Amino acid sequence: MVALRHRNLKLFAVALAFFAITITSFLLNFTQNSEKYFRFSGPFVRFIASMRRPCGCETCVSEAELSPWFDERFNQTVLPFLTKQNNLLSESTYKWWLKLQSERNPMDINKAVEELFKVIPGETSLSERSPYQCRTCAVVGNSGNLKETDYGPDIDSHNFVFRMNHAPTAKFEKDVGNKTTHHFVYPESVRDLSENVSMILIPFKTLDLQWVVSALTTGTINFTYAPVPRKIKVTKDKILVYNPEFMKYVYDRWLMNHGRYPSTGFLSVIFALHICDKVDLYGFGADSKGNWHHYWENNPSAGAFRQTGVHDGDFEADIISNLTSIKKINIYRGR
Structure with missing residues (x-):
């Protein structure tokens, strides 16, 4: 037995x-x-x-070991948002950030953040990716090359649509679409948003954090380095804050310290790489005649938004070109 x-x-x-x-x-x-x-x-x-890939798309932005150039720059552990759980800045980041707009007598950053998260939730699940999802994102710039493109329906077909600064959609829907899920602004470029749109504040100083609190409560702040609205029309539970630590990461790892700090458009692109599985860019660069202007401007030759004095537009364009060449993003160049 x-x-x-x-x-x-x-x-x-x-x-x-x-x-x-x-x-x-x-x-x-x-x-x-x-x-x-x-x-x-x-x-x-x-x-x-x-299970082989970090997302459910045919190709995934965050997939490693496809481009050494990309892998050297892309760091998934740096979180894009300032939240209640992710609110500590390194000393080097804090010193760099304070110099961006030469703020005098800044409020203690810990106090500013504490006051901020008494007013807005300070939480988000947007950074949570899944191997079973394919999150498609359209990052819509403001270039005049969007005119007469009929890109609107294609832009609106994405899961997320990111816009920035003043960017109107009314009267331009055929070319730029009418869907917006997230709108990137800083206090001096803020605009009213519908109740279903998230505002992503890009802060360049502690006063910007204080302004959010003021704009949602007392309305006492109406000037930073330029006039800003005392009140804003936005759903406070849908306000998110771009992490200064992430801004420094973009500046150091992606721009290699070119320019004084990254443009809103470039900050939006790198943000999208960390949030989305498939990234499509619209409205970036000059039009076919070499004009740099906004799509809502009537006189293309009058536009000069590329010459800001603080951003290295050429270097940013080179990075976007490299991302396109290695198929991490798709860019629609318009007319």
Whole structure:
């Protein structure tokens, strides 16, 4: 009886080993030929394939080991938002940030953040990615090359649509769309937003954080380095704050310290790389005649938004070109 048990155990061990080898062989073969399997398979095989990538798209922005140039710059651990749980700035970041707009007598940053998160939630799940989702994002710049493109429906088909600064959509829907999920602003470029749109504040000083509190409560602040509205029309629960630590990361790792600080457009692009699985850019760069202007301006030759004095537009354009060449983003260059 004992001998029979030993024999059965040996047979079971052999069968188990054979099963493990068979499954391992199948998975290795599937990994090498996933595209072929994808054509003829059902949900189970698609589930196995999705485990190979960080998202459910055919290609994922955050996928590593496809471009050494990208991998040297992209750091998924740097979080884009300032939140209640992610609100500490390194000393080097804080010193750099304070110099961006030469703020005098700034409020203590910890006090400013504490006051801010008494008024807005200070929480977001937007940074949470899933291997089972394919989050598509349209980053819509303000270039005049959007005119007469009919990009509107394509832009609106994305899961998320990011716009920035004054960017109107009314009367321009055919070319720029009318969907907005998140709008990037700083206090001096703020605009009223509908109740379903999230405002992403890009702060350049502690006064900007104080202004948010004021604009939602007392309305006492009406000037930073320029006039700002005392009150804003925006849903306070949908206000998010761009993390100064993330701004410094963009400046150091992506721009290599070119310019004084990144433009709103470039900050939006790198933000999208960290939030989205597929990124499409619209309204970036000059038009086909070399004019740099906004799509809502009637006189293209009068526009000069590229020459700001604080951003290195050429270097930013080179980075975007590189991201396009390695297929991390798609850019629609318009007319």
